Amino acid sequence: MTSQDIELQRDELTAETQTALERAEASHRHEALFSERAHNIKQSAVRDVFDISVRPGLVSLAGGSPSLAKLPLGLVAETASRVITEHGMEALHYGTGKGTPELRALICEIMAEEGILGASPEDVVVTTGSQSAQDIAAKVFCNPGDVVLVEDPTYVGALNTFEAYQVRVEPVRMDEDGLVPDELEARIEALEAEGKSIKLLYTIPSFNNPSGITMAAGRRQRIVDICREHNILVLEDNPYGMLRFDGHPLTPLRADNPDDVIYCGSFSKIFSPGVRLGWALVPKHLYRRFYLAAEAVVLCPSTLNQLIVTEFFRAFDWRGYLAESRAVYAERCKAMLAALGEAFPREAFPAEEGKGIEWTTPEGGFFVWVTLPAGIDTYPLLHEAIDAGVVFIPGAAFTPSDTANSHLRLAFSGVEPERIREGVRRLAPVIRAAVEAHAG
Amino acid sequence: MTSQDIELQRDELTAETQTALERAEASHRHEALFSERAHNIKQSAVRDVFDISVRPGLVSLAGGSPSLAKLPLGLVAETASRVITEHGMEALHYGTGKGTPELRALICEIMAEEGILGASPEDVVVTTGSQSAQDIAAKVFCNPGDVVLVEDPTYVGALNTFEAYQVRVEPVRMDEDGLVPDELEARIEALEAEGKSIKLLYTIPSFNNPSGITMAAGRRQRIVDICREHNILVLEDNPYGMLRFDGHPLTPLRADNPDDVIYCGSFSKIFSPGVRLGWALVPKHLYRRFYLAAEAVVLCPSTLNQLIVTEFFRAFDWRGYLAESRAVYAERCKAMLAALGEAFPREAFPAEEGKGIEWTTPEGGFFVWVTLPAGIDTYPLLHEAIDAGVVFIPGAAFTPSDTANSHLRLAFSGVEPERIREGVRRLAPVIRAAVEAHAG
CATH class of the missing domain: 3.90.1150.10 (Aspartate Aminotransferase, domain 1)
Structure with missing residues (x-):
């Protein structure tokens, strides 16, 4: 198989x-x-x-x-072995609900590579895959009947997650440059006129799953501005951001909008889905509730995998x-x-x-x-x-x-x-x- | 530290x-x-x-x-290394939402050791720690305002999980033999008279956290019978069951009640909390919704850790x-x-x-x-x-x-x-x- x-x-x-x-x-x-x-x-x-x-x-x-x-399996194997031999008492024990400080620091380095500069490890929550970050966002923000805006089409896993919270998911049209700002605005206004409570815009701006469409650089700030104006949080899912063929990641929506965007990243596409590690970079004023909700679901992400990933990335030319x-x-x-x-x-x-x-x-x-x-x-x-x-x-x-x-x-x-x-x-x-x- | x-x-x-x-x-x-x-x-x-x-x-x-x-860290390290070298393409990839068939089979062997005989791997969902199984149970069964009965006192993590679903948690008194059946019954009847919808009895029957109290063997069936009579599911959390000092685990409530008990087990206390692996043994007629809900949260439990645990338990005298x-x-x-x-x-x-x-x-x-x-x-x-x-x-x-x-x-x-x-x-x-x- x-x-x-x-x-x-x-x-x-x-x-x-x-x-x-x-x-x-x-x-x-x-x-x-x-x-x-x-x-x-x-x-x-x-x-x-x-x-x-x-x-x-x-x-x-x-x-x-x-x-x-x-992937150099030998190096991954050697790293795992060393982590267990040298740090087994930490790796095999419970960790904190936020993730280890070392992994959160590494995550900030990775995000810097994508154009998110100056993020603090204090604002990062390590999650069990980025799917879990979406689950937590829905849990923390959505009452039944609340609206989550998504791109049309959007990731099937996110749809499953949102629907589990009885959210009304509203797709907004994309053209070849991604989400269409005017349509987003019109849809928001129509929903507001209906008295709906819109909580989140879920977007995969770079190489959207399933369409492969990318939100044009020139359109990104406008999208965030529209959401800010209507007091809607942006949930930016960017697992493929570093996999732009020409090698230059597009600046994420989060970069210049630290207070308005919850950014979700993942090790699944840049390293391995089998370690089930992703993260959320959360606005400071929302951080506490976000990580407490994460903790209520899994206590903590796998310490063993966090140590393996941290050590592996430290030893490995991951940029190469x-x-x-x-x-x-x-x-x-x-x-x-x-x-x-x-x-x-x-x-x-x-x-x-x-x-x-x-x-x-x-x-x-x-x-x-x-x-x-x-x-x-x-x-x-x-x-x-x-x-x-x-x-x-x-x-x-x-x-x-x-x-x-x-x-x-x-x-x-x-x-x-x-x-x-x-x-x-x-x-x-x-x-x-x-x-x-x-x-x- | x-x-x-x-x-x-x-x-x-x-x-x-x-x-x-x-x-x-x-x-x-x-x-x-x-x-x-x-x-x-x-x-x-x-x-x-x-x-x-x-x-x-x-x-x-x-x-x-x-x-x-x-714990023989050398053997754990060697196992992890071998899993990655020999099965890296499986271990580092996505797995199924239920967990690997091999780990589910091992889990059935472990449960047999505790007195749950003949459980089928088809009824097991591997979860990210058993806390996550409790989260899923709350998600699948509890509307806001529904009642979950718990022992007084009970596990703080379960309380956090249930409260995240706006559940009304009702503690029932224990004596030195655990939950008191008559009090359980009286409480259920009072709540029903109030028109409350009671969904679950959450119990840690062996060496309750925090009290260390054990539900007496002679009382166990009575507890399940009361719940069955009132159409309440039992959520049995048994992370310590195998750690009975005299070496003879008490038969879990699940053993003779496959249709009425969701059983939660964990590798955290018998092996390592750092791998974040637990499981739920779910009545057949509830299984599908349970595992779909699990999948909506994390897609799948860590494949790497599942393979490590499976191989390690196969190579290791875990009973010893x-x-x-x-x-x-x-x-x-x-x-x-x-x-x-x-x-x-x-x-x-x-x-x-x-x-x-x-x-x-x-x-x-x-x-x-x-x-x-x-x-x-x-x-x-x-x-x-x-x-x-x-x-x-x-x-x-x-x-x-x-x-x-x-x-x-x-x-x-x-x-x-x-x-x-x-x-x-x-x-x-x-x-x-x-x-x-x-x-x-």
Whole structure:
């Protein structure tokens, strides 16, 4: 099994067991005990398909897994061993709810590399992956019915997290330069007129998951200003920020707005998802409640992993490694774009005949977002794609409503270029047939 | 700094900074954005004292830290190194939301050792410490205002977790055999008559934290039956179950009640808190929602730590290690009981003169619970104890109301016998003076 299939395996149940379980759940005597929010925590239709989609030989363009191929495993192993031998009594014990001071200092160095200068380790909370930082933000700020604004489309994991707090998630349109400021403002005003309480704007400004779109540098301050004016906090999720292909990270929204932005970072894409370490850089006046909420969930992040990551980054040329990683992802992205260009030449798919197929050209990150002619539902296409030996994620997964749409997410991050080409070759006839049928 | 001080360091802020921060929070423009539940996530008065109580030379009888002194660090280091070298591509990647099948199988073996026979790995969710399992249970079952029944006293971390969900926590009295069934029943009926919705009974049946009291074997089924009759789920937290001094774990409530009990276990006390791995064994009909909620918080528990723990337990005589650990804790407990007996001989503290001092005699676990004459508030005594060079946790921390009471928790688990004796020697005059003043 390849690494990129792992995300597909979240649920190993077969679809049949699943249905049986759902029946059992519906009729048991504890049904009445579930909280209201529990009904919002659901397995999406997309994940159901994942369950039956793990097959040997399948090319997975679904999971957004980082490439770990160039990680020096020997050095990681040696670091882990040394941490346990020399600092075992600290590494294997409880730590503080905020994370170790050494890791928080390292995190500030990493953020400086991205353009957040002068952040204090005192304002950092180490979390169990950055997903957990989003969970804490929702917990600390959102009552049921409160609004969280998100990009359309946005990260499926964040949607799951917000929906678990019974939040009303409102997607705002992006164009090729990211979130559209005027639309954001208009939406906020409309929601305010409705009497809604808007708490957060959740944004992935650089190489948005799933679309690969980047919020233009010139637009970033305007977005924060709009939120500030309406007293809305910005929750900036930036796991891919350092993976800009040209090597120059775009300045995060947080950089010049320390009081208005909660910034979420992660070691998952720049080192390893398996250590489950991320962080939040929190405005000083919000810090105490944020870290106490973090502590109430997990007591503390894994001390062992915090020490391993700290020591490893101290011993390792991580800047050089990131440069290598960027080259890997750039090459894979290029392979995917070329394969798409070959599979769907513009002249063969004329937009004026309702056959236009478009895709984004990411400047970094892990994903390409493909748009088929409006009216085609990509969800049933997934079943056909699986039969053809390739898997992707239908666009519906990345919207709060989960309603059918004509987009699909293709991840290039965890797949070798040759397999990417093979995957697109397998996918092409499925898409071609759908487009022809739709136009005809 | 000794390991047992680490729990004290949760918040490194001084009390003054704390107050300044609280003022800043109260006046900032984002104050209105906090969720209702955020106001329930508070730093307890007890933790405030912790902040100023970390001093070199202090004997800490406060933190409930395991003793790791007998852990073979070399073998742990070697295992970690091998896992990364040989299985790095799996260990450093994302895993499934349920945990690895291998670790779930190991967990079933461990539970069998405690008396839970035939549990299926399919019903286990690996969590980021067992605190996280409690968080998920609250999330899945509790609406604001719902009732969770707990033992009086109960684990401060669970109280923090439940209160973050705006749950009404109702403590039920224990006697020397644990939760009193008749009182439990009466309380349930009174709450039902009030129209309250009771969702969970949270219990630490073996060597309760903080009291060290054990729910008698003959009482266990009755407790579950009462809950079943009233359609209340039992949330059984059993981190110390295997640490019964005589080596024979009491059969958990879960054993014969697979449909009515969510069982929480942890590697923190039997191996290492630093890996942050615990688990929940969940009734089949509740499993799906439980693990989806877990996934929404952290995506997956740390794969690296799961592989390390699995491989380490496979290579290690963990049953032998537990036997050694039990002997360590039994010796420390004995040292504490002897020191208390010496410091407070019954004849010098006659109950009939309002001077009676009592303490529990635990059969296992980490804690002794001391009861001073009613009317003495142990909270101000903590300040005096710190001045005398010893720290404990006042009983108020272990009640939902946080109101003054005459109990104190003494942890013997992480302290060498000689230091335990020294700690009690330092504590004795403080308590003696308080008792004399109160009686006089």
